[in-house]
Amino acid sequence: MGSSLSSKLVGVGVGPGDPELVTVKGVNALRAAALVVVPVMAAPDGTDGGERGRAESTVLHYVPEDKVVRVVFALNERSDRQRREAAWDAAGQRVAALLREHGSVAFATIGDPNVYSTFTYLAQTIAELVPGVEVETVPGITAMQDLAARSGAVLTEGTEPLTLVPVTAGAAVLKDALAGPGTVVAYKFGRLAHEVAAALRETGRTEDAVWGSALGLPEESIQGAAELGDAPLPYLSTLIAPARRESGRGGKL
Structure with missing residues (x-):
């Protein structure tokens, strides 16, 4: 079981959709993590909408499905700021729990984790919830x-x-x-x-x-x-x- 002192969250850019555009470093980071989190669009009621996103489809070319954890984000919410931030908070709590249990988690994001990415918000939340967590990013093709x-x-x-x-x-x-x-x-x-x-x-x-x-x-x-x-x-x-x-x-x- 991981502890906050050894927890590591890695944002991995997996490119725009073509699995051949994931970098070697990105693939290595996905495979090295205990779990790989992929963002999932929220349904109107806030639950998993069921749609397999671009990041998840790309990740499954490189890691087994049982290593992938789908976490709901209000990615399609533009008008209701309160609902969107509640979804971010819930996602942060979920990923924080995974970090405490497994020690290392990779978060797969389309494009690059430092360019208009959901990872930015997640990393801010995790830093508050898991003191001492190490946060890294692996750049991706935009x-x-x-x-x-x-x-x-x-x-x-x-x-x-x-x-x-x-x-x-x-x-x-x-x-x-x-x-x-x-x-x-x-x-x-x-x-x-x-x-x-x-x-x-x-x-x-x-x-x-x-x-x-x-x-x-x-x-x-x-x-x-x-x-x-x-x-x-x-x-x-x-x-x-x-x-x-x-x-x-x-x-x-």
Whole structure:
């Protein structure tokens, strides 16, 4: 039985969905932990919604199912802050209990654990509940890197800045970023696809922009931003609007 003095929580980035994009270090961390926790979407009543998420599907390529523990998070809750935080607290209590019992727990998160990840909130809660716990993270491939590789879009050149915007903050934030210099990446824009398309048109950034969803999965979709319509897209859709590049090779060095 583990003690708080020897407890270790490791946030492991498992990439955007393609199991081949989990790093060797990530696989080793998943296999070394006593248990692997995966986040599960909450049903309306707050219980396990039953859906197998992207992180869980990826983890099961590398560890046996009996080592995986599903923990409910209100991942789809945007309007009820109280309900969302109650879910985080309950998840923290559950993971804290697992740490006390088993000593080492890995938490698998899509993308990278330090980029818009649920792991951030979990780690803060665990630090309060399990004094002396050791917290580590293992970086993962992000959706913007995978989309760039699959679409041929270049994220940055020379001195170009890179701006990452979660569209859950509102399309106005994205429009401000598109009006500035450099490449702009938008995460989680599926529900506001029509507003994103309008922002691209208004800032003249549609032509070279590309969006993708379900990267590395059978239902993968990668299209030019000119194809964006009024219909909502999958929530985890990613957009890349490359910097305006008028000069030749190395012109921005």
